[in-house]
Amino acid sequence: MDEGTAVGGHVGHRAGSSGYRRIVVAMTAAGVATFAQLYAVQAVLPGLADTFAASASSVALSVSFATGGLAAFVLVWSGIADRIGRVRVMAIALTVSTVLGLAAPFSPEMWSLLVLRGLQGAALGGVPAVAMAYLAEEVHPAHLSRVAGIYIAGNTVGGMSGRLVAGAVADLGGWRWGVGADSLLALAALIVFAAAVPRTRGFTPKPPGSSGPGLLRRVGSAVADPGLIALYCQALFLMGAFVTVYNYLAFRMTGPPFGFSQTVVALLFVAYLAGTAGSAVAGRLAERLGRRAVLLSGVAAMAGSAAVLLVPALGAVIAGLLLFTFGFFAAHATASAWVGHRATAARAQAAALYTLAYYLGSSTFGWLGGVFYDNLGWPAVVAYVLGLCAASVLAGAALRERPR
Numbered sequence: 001m002d003e004g005t006a007v008g009g010h011v012g013h014r015a016g017s018s019g020y021r022r023i024v025v026a027m028t029a030a031g032v033a034t035f036a037q038l039y040a041v042q043a044v045l046p047g048l049a050d051t052f053a054a055s056a057s058s059v060a061l062s063v064s065f066a067t068g069g070l071a072a073f074v075l076v077w078s079g080i081a082d083r084i085g086r087v088r089v090m091a092i093a094l095t096v097s098t099v100l101g102l103a104a105p106f107s108p109e110m111w112s113l114l115v116l117r118g119l120q121g122a123a124l125g126g127v128p129a130v131a132m133a134y135l136a137e138e139v140h141p142a143h144l145s146r147v148a149g150i151y152i153a154g155n156t157v158g159g160m161s162g163r164l165v166a167g168a169v170a171d172l173g174g175w176r177w178g179v180g181a182d183s184l185l186a187l188a189a190l191i192v193f194a195a196a197v198p199r200t201r202g203f204t205p206k207p208p209g210s211s212g213p214g215l216l217r218r219v220g221s222a223v224a225d226p227g228l229i230a231l232y233c234q235a236l237f238l239m240g241a242f243v244t245v246y247n248y249l250a251f252r253m254t255g256p257p258f259g260f261s262q263t264v265v266a267l268l269f270v271a272y273l274a275g276t277a278g279s280a281v282a283g284r285l286a287e288r289l290g291r292r293a294v295l296l297s298g299v300a301a302m303a304g305s306a307a308v309l310l311v312p313a314l315g316a317v318i319a320g321l322l323l324f325t326f327g328f329f330a331a332h333a334t335a336s337a338w339v340g341h342r343a344t345a346a347r348a349q350a351a352a353l354y355t356l357a358y359y360l361g362s363s364t365f366g367w368l369g370g371v372f373y374d375n376l377g378w379p380a381v382v383a384y385v386l387g388l389c390a391a392s393v394l395a396g397a398a399l400r401e402r403p404r
Contacts, residue, residue, distance in 0.1 A: 022196050031152075036182050037120065063363075068359065071363060078352035091193070104116045145341075166179060222353050230396045233357070238335075271324075295334045295338075307320075369381055
């Protein structure tokens with residue numbers, strides 16, 4: 001059947017079916033709502049530094065607190081999702097995070113903004129913690145890599161639009177208006193998600209007291225496979241490199257020798273469209289060439305383009321940022337879908353651990369990049385990013401695909 005069968009014999013929605021199309025729309029909207037809010041402050045970090053008289057690494061904590069909160073709660077959300085369902089968890093997470101996002105612009109001090117951002121990140125963790133598990137349960141396995149790439153592409157649209165909206169509005173009315181505008185964008189995306197998401201057909205809730213392994217045992221099985229650990233390391237190191245570039249590039253572009261305004265700098269986030277393409281292309285290429293080849297190619301593209309960002313010319317920065325973003329999202333889409341394929345007994349926990357590593361890399365390595373920038377400047381940031389790419393390659397050196 002085109003739509004799959006009922007629960008118990010559900011084989012997943014196939015590409016081209018109405019259920020598949022609704023899943024694509026709903027998960028794209030969820031990605032937009034999540035990532036527009038998660039990185040809402042990234043485009044206005046120089047404005048935060050001026051308002052609170054703080055250093056680059058200090059205001060970057062507003063990004064790290066959100067991603068750190070997300071990392072801390074992904075396993076909690078995955079356990080809740082096993083009880084109440086993936087869709088319900090995503091709806092709750094987006095609703096709570098949007099309310100907190102609307103409150104963030106009213107923060108009178110840096111510490112209150114950091115608290116709200118941490119809580120917002122904890123709420124947002126409900127979406128990436130279960131998204132891949134949801135797709136693996138609801139989409140036919142033959143099309144999982146493709147739809148995973150589309151979902152990641154939706155994440156890039158959210159990240160790009162959030163940064164563009166925040167940066168442009170901040171130039172007109174300050175960073176508070178910019179962050180508030182992103183929360184309104186997330187509210188609109190939440191409405192689309194709720195209207196489009198289809199009834200779940202591949203999920204069976206795990207009631208309290210039921211037989212089967214508990215959460216700790218399921219987490220244990222998700223770390224027993226060395227291949228899964230290698231994939232978690234990809235998330236850790238590559239996301240750290242990615243966030244470092246996007247956190248501190250705004251400081252470089254607003255200072256000498258460039259001296260651009262926040263609106264012009266925000267336009268650089270259009271490079272996220274390259275990530276949209278990278279995510280979508282990666283899924284199809286992985287089906288044809290294999291996941292390992294696509295993953296390593298993405299990392300190589302990141303390393304080569306990071307070196308280009310050293311050139312003090314706008315054209316070089318644009319070209320380097322486009323390729324860097326394409327490479328990162330191609331690698332990320334491949335690795336995250338690979339987790340869904342490789343994990344069987346504890347798919348939700350494996351997806352959550354990948355997400356935890358992803359945002360742990362964002363919060364810790366992203367902040368540490370600011371220390372390099374504050375003390376040694378942009379060349380040190382680029383060298384640091386290259387080191388993280390090398391760590392990714394070493395961690396995944398023995399990673400191999402299992403036979404189908």
